[in-house]
Amino acid sequence: MKNVPFKGIIAYPITPFDDHENIDIPLFRNLVEKLIVSGSHGIAPLGSTGVMPYLSDEEKEAVTEATIQQVNGRIPTLVGVSNLTTERTVHHAKFAEQAGADAVMIIPMSYWKLTDDEIVAHYDAVAGKISIPIMAYNNPATSGVDMSPALLKRLLEIPNVTMIKESTGDIQRMHFLRKELGEDVAFYNGSNPLALAAFSAGARGWCTAAPNLIPELSLELYTAIEEGDLEKARKVFYRQFELLKFIVGKGLPRAVKAGLNILGQEGGNLRSPLKPLTDTETQQLENILKNL
Amino acid sequence: MKNVPFKGIIAYPITPFDDHENIDIPLFRNLVEKLIVSGSHGIAPLGSTGVMPYLSDEEKEAVTEATIQQVNGRIPTLVGVSNLTTERTVHHAKFAEQAGADAVMIIPMSYWKLTDDEIVAHYDAVAGKISIPIMAYNNPATSGVDMSPALLKRLLEIPNVTMIKESTGDIQRMHFLRKELGEDVAFYNGSNPLALAAFSAGARGWCTAAPNLIPELSLELYTAIEEGDLEKARKVFYRQFELLKFIVGKGLPRAVKAGLNILGQEGGNLRSPLKPLTDTETQQLENILKNL
Amino acid sequence: MKNVPFKGIIAYPITPFDDHENIDIPLFRNLVEKLIVSGSHGIAPLGSTGVMPYLSDEEKEAVTEATIQQVNGRIPTLVGVSNLTTERTVHHAKFAEQAGADAVMIIPMSYWKLTDDEIVAHYDAVAGKISIPIMAYNNPATSGVDMSPALLKRLLEIPNVTMIKESTGDIQRMHFLRKELGEDVAFYNGSNPLALAAFSAGARGWCTAAPNLIPELSLELYTAIEEGDLEKARKVFYRQFELLKFIVGKGLPRAVKAGLNILGQEGGNLRSPLKPLTDTETQQLENILKNL
C-alpha cells in the first residue's frame, strides 16, 4: 500500500499571537503538547485553523520547526505548505521535509481559477522535489476551485500524492470519491459537521480543530466507528454536533481561541483583521460547552 | 407517542400509462403488488415518482383507490395529496382518508414562494379536515420553498402533523433537524444517495423508488442499520450507490420504467412531455444493474 | 420578418377573486380595461401575475374569453397556456387561438427537469396544432429548467416560435442571447428590476405587472428608450426602481392587489394559500408609492 501515515483524529492547532500580533511560539508549543497528550493520532500545523495564509514565510518556517521539535516523533505531523505560486509551494514543501515532517498538505490556492492541467503541473512540480507523501486537499470554499473526482484521479497517479482530504461538506461527494477512486484510496474528512456521515462512509481520518476543545469526544467518535458501533457513534456525535457547527460557523481560529479562554486556558490573540468573538457569541459558546 | 405509522422502507410506485397516455390501472396494481410481496414496509402512491402533478383530479382518485384496494391492509399506505391551492389539497386529503389511507404526504407546492405564515395556514386548513396523520415534506428543489427547522417546529405543533420527510440532500440539515426538533420526532429520508448517511443519523425510514428495481438491497441496508452493523451497512450501500445516483440523476419515473424493462418486466409508458431514456442511457443502466 | 405582434409595454393583469375565492370576472375586465386605456401596448392574461397555475381548466378558459372580449382588438393579446403535460398545453393553446388571441406564451413547466429533446418535442407538438405565434419563456426560478441559448436557437427553428421572453434576471444572458441568436430575434424582458438594462441591451419589449400601479412610469421609460435619451431613461427608471424591486420581492399578485387598494381601487381577493401582504409590508408599499 501507498505511504499513508495518518488514521483517526488529525488535530489542527491554532497559531496564537502575542499583544503585538507576533506569533507566540512557547504558547503554540503548549497547545501542540496538549493535543498530543490528549490522544490525537496526528498533528497538522499551518492549516486554515492555524491561519497559515496570514503568516510570512519566516513565520511559517518557525511554526514548522516548533511543531516538529515539540512532537518529537510521538505522532506523525502533516504540515500545510500551500501557496498561490508554485515556487513558494515548492520552497515550503522542501523546508517541511527537511525539518522532519511526515507529510505535507496542499490545496490548490486560486486567485485566478486554475485549470485542471495547471493544477496537475503544480502538484507535479512540488511532488518531484520532495519524497514525503502529499495530501491533496479539496475545499472549494477557500481555494476557489472544486477538484473533480477525475482530477483527483490524475493527482493520485503522482507517486507521492497518496491521500485526499475532502471538505466540500457534501457527503455524496465522498461516496462518489470512494466509488470512483476505489476503496484503497485513503480519504480524510475535513468538514466537522460531517464527521459521523464521513466515518460511516469509510473515511480513514478526520482532520479537525475540535480536539483543541473537546479531545475526548473526538476520540470517542472515532473509537465507536472503529468498533462498528453505530448506536454509540451516533450518540457521541450528537453530543458534539452543536459545538462542531458553532466553531465552523464562527471561524475556527476565533472560536477555538474563545473556547480555550472559556475552559480557563491560554489561547493568545488573533492577528488583524481577525477579531475575537463578540460577547454574545462567547456566551453562546459557553452555553454549548457547558451542555455537552 | 404520536401516530407515526411508518418505519423502514417506504416504497414509491411509478404511475404507468398505456399507448394513449392514459393510466394503466391493472399494471399499476401489479407494480404495487410486487413492492408489497418483496417486503416494503409501507407504500406511497402519488409521489414525485408517481408523477402526481401530471395527473387530473379524477386520475389521482383512481390511483388512490387502486392502491388501497391492492394493499388491502397488509402494509400502511401514504398518499400524496399536495396541490398548489389549499382547496384542492383539502379535497384530496379528505378523499384519501375516506378511501382508507393511513396517512397523507404534503409538500408546500409553490409557484409564488409562500411565506411561513401561509405555509402554516395551509397545513392547518388541511389538518383540520382530516384525522389521519400528515407527513410534512421538505424538498426545495421541487417545491421552490425551503422549510426551515423553525417552520417545521411550528408545523409539528399541529396535532396530526407527526412526520417529517427531508429531501434537501444535505445531511447536515438532518443532523440539525434531529438536534432542534428532538430525538422523538419521526424523520424520514427522501434523498436516495443519502440513504446510508441518513440512517446513520437516525432517520426512521427511507422514502424511495429503489425497491421497484432492487428491493432486496433496499431492505438489506435497513436491516444492517437496525442491527447496528455499520460495516455491513456500508458494504450494501456502496453496492447500490451507483444505481441510486443514476435513477435520481435521470428522473425517477424515466429510470424506473427503463429499469423494469431491462429486468424483463412491464413498466408501461410515460406521459408527455416526459420521454423514455435514450439508448445510451438505457445501456448505462443495464451495465449498472448487471454489476450490482 | 417573422410574426411578432408585440413591442413596448406588455401589461400583465392580476386575476382577482371574490369572497369565496372564485374568480371575479367583472372586476378582471375592469382591470384589463384600465391597462388598455392607460396606454399598454399589449396585454397578457394568465401569466404568473395572473396566478395561472392556481386555476382550473374552466377558469383559464373563462379568463381567456373575458380578456379577448374586453380588449376587442384594440391592442394585441398574449395568452399564457403553459401546463405540465403536453396534452393540456395543446388544449389551452388551441382554445386561445379559437378565442382570438394574437399569440400564446409557453414556459416549459417542469416537475421532473426536462431534457432539451423533451422541451423541443413539447413546443413542436403545440406549434403544430396552432397557427398563431408562440413566445418561448425562460424563467428557471419558476419552471425549474434553464433553457440555454443553444436550446432557444432550436426552438426558434419551429416556424411559429417567433419571440423569446427572458427572466433569468441576468443581463449578461440577454447580451449573450442577442449575440448568439442575432439582432433580428425579438426578445422581451420579463425581469422588472432589469428594465433599464434590458432596454439598453436592445429588448423589444417589457413584460410587466407594473402598469397595474404605475402605467405612466412604465410608458415613460419605454418612450425615453425609443428616443435614445439615456439620461431621461435612467432618471425615470430610478424613480420606479424601488417599486419594481418591492413588487417582485413580495410576489406580484400580492403586491399588485395591495397597491391597487392603496390607490383606492378594487383588487379583489387572493386564492389560498396566498395571503395579503402584512400590515408592515402594506405600509412599506404605501411609502414607496407616495415617494415615487
Place this chain on the structure above:
Amino acid sequence: MKNVPFKGIIAYPITPFDDHENIDIPLFRNLVEKLIVSGSHGIAPLGSTGVMPYLSDEEKEAVTEATIQQVNGRIPTLVGVSNLTTERTVHHAKFAEQAGADAVMIIPMSYWKLTDDEIVAHYDAVAGKISIPIMAYNNPATSGVDMSPALLKRLLEIPNVTMIKESTGDIQRMHFLRKELGEDVAFYNGSNPLALAAFSAGARGWCTAAPNLIPELSLELYTAIEEGDLEKARKVFYRQFELLKFIVGKGLPRAVKAGLNILGQEGGNLRSPLKPLTDTETQQLENILKNL
C-alpha cells in the same frame, strides 16, 4: 464633493514575467505607456489583472514605483494594496502614497470570512494612516465576502473612502447601490461584460483590462455614453462583447498575454501555476480579435 480622481476608462495593466518568472519591469513600463498614449483616463497597477496576490512585497513595491515613474503625472494612478492582514495592507498603502499614487484600491481579502465590524476596522486602520482616497472594492468571487450596501454605507463614512468598485456581475446590485448610497457616490464597474448596463445605470467609470487589447473600443463606448447616445453605445458594446466575455472567462492575465502576442506585441510570461492559453483557446481569441 469628495476627492474622486477617476472618471471614464481606468486601465489595468498585466504584470509580465521573464523566462525565469521574474517581473520584467522594462516590458511592464512599455505596456503602461501604451495604455496611456492610447487614451486611458486612469491606470491601475497591482489589480487582479496584474496578479498582485502572486507577488512578493518587494515586487509590489517595484511595480508601484515603475508605474508612477512611467505615468509621470499624465493621468491619475490607482494602486492595489489589498492584503490578508491589516498590517501588510497599511504597509503597502503607505508605500503607494509616498511613491506618489493618487489613490489606492482595497478589497477585503478573506481567507476566514470577515465580519462587518472586522471589515470596517480594517479599512479604518488603513485610512487613518494615509491621506489619499481609497476605492473600496466589492468582488465576492475573489475576496470570499460580499459587502452589503449597508456595509458600504459604513465604509463611506470614513472620510477618505470616496469610491466604490462593484464586481458582483449583477446589475441590480448596482441599481440598488445607487439608490441606497445616493447619486453623488462615485461608483465604478469592475465587471467587463456588464459595461453597457453599468454605464446605463450611471457608473462613473469602468475598471478594465480590455484597453490592453482594444483601447479604441473601450473609449468609444465611454464617449457614446457621455454623449447620451444609447444606439451608438449599444452598437460599440456588442462589437466588443464577445471579447469581454472571453478574457473574463479565460482569466485576464492569461487572455491579455495571449491577445498581445496575437496582435504582434510582447506580453511576457506568466508566473506558475498560471499557464498560457491552449492552442485551441488562442485560436478562438484570434478569431474574436479578427472579427471585431
